[in-house]
Amino acid sequence: MSEERKSWEKVANMLRSRSLWMLYYCTGCGAIELPPTMTSRFDMERLGIGPMATPRQADILLITGYLSTKTLRRVIYSYEQMQSPKYIVGFGSCTLNGGIYYDSYATINKLDLYVPVDLYLAGCMPRPEAIVSGFTALMSKIDKGEANGWKEYQEKNDWYKRNQIEALGEVYVHDEFHE
């Protein structure tokens, strides 16, 4: 039974890795590297990655650049709305270790404490070549079944929630513009 499921998953992973819809959450300056990646010069679509407008239909959540605590709340909303399997790519050094905002009172330093990150793209900013290379790496990870951040988020949900509360105080916040 388990063997059968495995081989089914192998096929599923192969197909998943070849059709990725990406939601790019332009939190910071990194978003500026995406237009050349998407358009004719680097042409992301030839790799099978297309942009998607809403979290509910996307597979990849791309966090581009520094992430303030206020935006992290919205990122968590968006991530939890996405349907499994879902992958997060941390983009730029700010998501890795805080980057030049390492001492800011408003930005987090380590994205993988709060949401599961499947792949980091280092650089400030990563050039389109790095993005294309990163996505190729992500695709081969998905193909091999190694990109299991979404499963981890379910299994270690308490740990993620605890980290989120420690940094944010409260994840779900009501503000005057959304009430």
Add this chain to the structure above:
Amino acid sequence: MNSMNEILGEVTTIAGELSVKEVTARESIVSVEASRLNAVLELLKRRGFSHLSLITGVDRIKDGIFEVFYTLFRWETGETLLVKSSISRDEPVISTVMHLWPTARFYERDVHEFFGIVFDGNPDLKPLILENWKEMPPMRKDFDPQKYSNEHFPDRHYEAEFLAEGGDENE
């Protein structure tokens, strides 16, 4: 149309001697006493500086004062005038300019949130940008962002063995 100098001359009649600092040909900084601020701004608004671009604060912690800057713009000539006013750091209260520019509501909320300056007369001084903020206003110079970051946002720790060849292992 009155020139900037004529307008500033008129301001002198209600605010006394002014210290005017010319930044460029089209931009000047004027300091005004906090008690005269509203009268001066009202006069400037009538004389063409009708656009309030920004209200912002500066923390002069060594002098024990906050400076509040009002950036005014005159569309006819493209001139910018910065009107600044100093208030005590211990009791940072200044009167609102919402009756002149209703949009000041949001600038004042912003300055109140980041410097703790109270705008007397603004009914709406609740936080604008930060969420769940419990510390002192973060743009004050005695606020330590590094300490706050260390307490709330854990850093990534790097192992020396991952450093590139020739890297400093003590880092």
